[in-house]
Amino acid sequence: MSDVVLVTGAAGLVGRAVLRRLAAAGRPAIAVDRVATTIAGVPVAPVELTEVHALHGLVRGRSLAGVIHCGAISGPMLGREKPFSLVETNIVGTANMLEIARIHGARRFIGCSSASVYGPSFGAPIDESTDLRPATVYGASKVAGEHLVAAYGREHGLAGTSLRLSWIYGPDRSTPCLLRQMIAAGLAGEALDVPFGAGYPRQYIHADDAAAALVAAFDAPALPRPAYNVTGGRIDTLDAVAAMVMAQLPGSRIRLAAGPDPLDDHHGPIDIAAARDDLGYRPATDLPDGIAGFIAALRDGR
Missing domain, CATH: 3.90.25 (UDP-galactose 4-epimerase; domain 1)
Structure with missing residues (x-):
């Protein structure tokens, strides 16, 4: 049986694009989200990131290649009135998925982070060495998720990285845009x-480019950095x-x-040179074409 890729948030804007990319390449996937649907011929199981036993049940008996973790309360405009729910989904949910990957012998874990980890910045270009000073609970939850991914790599040998995505757009987006x-x-x-x-x-990135970067990171022979900036390049x-x-x-x-x-x-301008050099990432959809x-x-x- 072929190794499968577990995609969380598979009915969301980025997860949907990831699932389509995997399906187009003939790669088997397990898909989960809060809602049941079918995308690119792949059934999406309605499982919350906090439902650990159900998540184990989906993977048990399968050969798990790894996880592309897109599931989250996504964006600083969401979850503001219920910050604990945001923490539970984004931080505890990420820890649950890391445990799924560890227990089931996955080789790779790619997490969706956000440019919100930097907080407000003015003028100077932002690269991966820029201090993380999130101004929102959402941004802080993404910082915590990044540290969990990196720590699982150091302590448990689970190779992974986090992609700091900028403002994602595309026709499948359901959150405010x-x-x-x-x-x-x-x-x-x-x-x-x-x-x-x-x-x-604003630094937009098309969902298809975000998905391309996530799959490129999943397939990269090595991941020299714990996190990468990924934008539309303008x-x-x-x-x-x-x-x-x-x-x-x-x-x-x-x-x-x-x-x-x-x-x-x-x-300020977000530098994506590291993703270009290490992952071969180059945005393919220029903003006017995406519009x-x-x-x-x-x-x-x-």
């Missing part, structure tokens, strides 16, 4: 007034992003007021 709001308003012929964002930088202000949407949807009207996004950290695909998907009701 300003880019989706812009496109939806343009398609509906409605004006959109955003009370912030002019001059505010930085744009939100008003520049709005201009891209309006250029592709003539007649759309998007106005942004000055000021920061109240639910996001300000980040065009997003528009097409929403037009088709996807």
